[in-house]
Amino acid sequence: MIPRLRRSVLYMPGANARALDKARALTVDALIFDLEDAVAPEAKGLAREQVVAALGRGGYAPREAIVRVNALGTPWGHDDIKAVAKIGADAILLPKVETPEQVIEAVAALDAAGAPPGLSLWITIETPRGVLGANAIAAASPRVGAIVVGTNDLAKDLRVRPTVDRRGLLAALSACVLAARAHGLAVLDGVHADLDDEPGLRAACEQGRDLGFDGKTLIHPRQIAAANAAFAPGEAEIVAARAVVAGWERAQASGQGVCVVDGRMVERLHVDEALRTLALAAAIEAQP
Structure with a gap:
């Protein structure tokens, strides 16, 4: 959303x-x-x-x-x-x-x-x-x-x-x-x-x-x-958020409950925050 x-x-x-x-x-x-x-x-x-x-x-x-x-x-x-x-x-x-x-x-x-x-x-x-x-x-x-x-x-x-x-x-x-x-x-x-x-x-x-x-x-x-x-996510934040989501999806596909992205342990809460960042970026991009 x-x-x-x-x-x-x-x-x-x-x-x-x-x-x-x-x-x-x-x-x-x-x-x-x-x-x-x-x-x-x-x-x-x-x-x-x-x-x-x-x-x-x-x-x-x-x-x-x-x-x-x-x-x-x-x-x-x-x-x-x-x-x-x-x-x-x-x-x-x-x-x-x-x-x-x-x-x-x-x-x-x-x-x-x-x-x-x-x-x-x-x-x-x-x-x-x-x-x-x-x-x-x-x-x-x-x-x-x-x-x-x-x-x-x-x-x-x-x-x-x-x-x-x-x-x-x-x-x-x-x-x-x-x-x-x-x-x-x-x-x-x-x-x-x-x-x-x-x-x-x-x-x-x-x-x-x-x-x-x-x-x-x-x-x-x-x-x-x-x-x-x-109050807008910067480019580095967006790139990091995409990496977190991609790493989590790979982990989920292999049956793992956590993963490591760029040396950082990633759990569901980190994914939720990454998705929020990407949704905010998408909303800004969609502005006329």
Whole structure:
């Protein structure tokens, strides 16, 4: 099965009609149409209308389309859900999730608005309480499809210093990856806020990949290339994966349960990882 690519996931401000239009040509895996943080209170209604209209016109495929709504406790949250539940989005992103009850409330609102069964609910973990409850939150509903880490808000609440290695966030980042993997969810790293820090962006993408994230959320199109590169398997990885699969198939044909490839003992778990690498490479190759 070819996996869904989420190497690069770009936030698009819903109030910016020109940006919404240009997004159709970006080499990004997924788009988050933002009705929350990127939209001033007085522009919330306009942003909602523009996002509904933009998704209605289409043209974003094969990019995944996600709409970030306002929290249900705000004056706009329930109206957001009603407006976007049936417009053809792939997922709805719920901000500032701290409890399973918030997930259940959002799912009930989606159901009441007539959301199709396949519409996924993504959740943002961006507070200490959210991190501590990530496992229960991830398990709260079958609609939950991904965890997005809001690192800026989380760093503020934790009072961690902005270091290059993000050491103050590592425990929280890993907790979110653990919760996602325990429940079969996708998990996306937070944004890199400094648009002029290309080396820092690359380092953050590579760190996120090594921590187990599927991709990185972004705030500007100029960040797409770094994320796509970091979360894609390199040529050496692809060659090694092919060798592992070929060696395993030879071993299986001769009745052996393990084999040695390039001096390394290979078991079923290594084959599964190699197959995942090859499936990811195939998905990237298949992009138009």
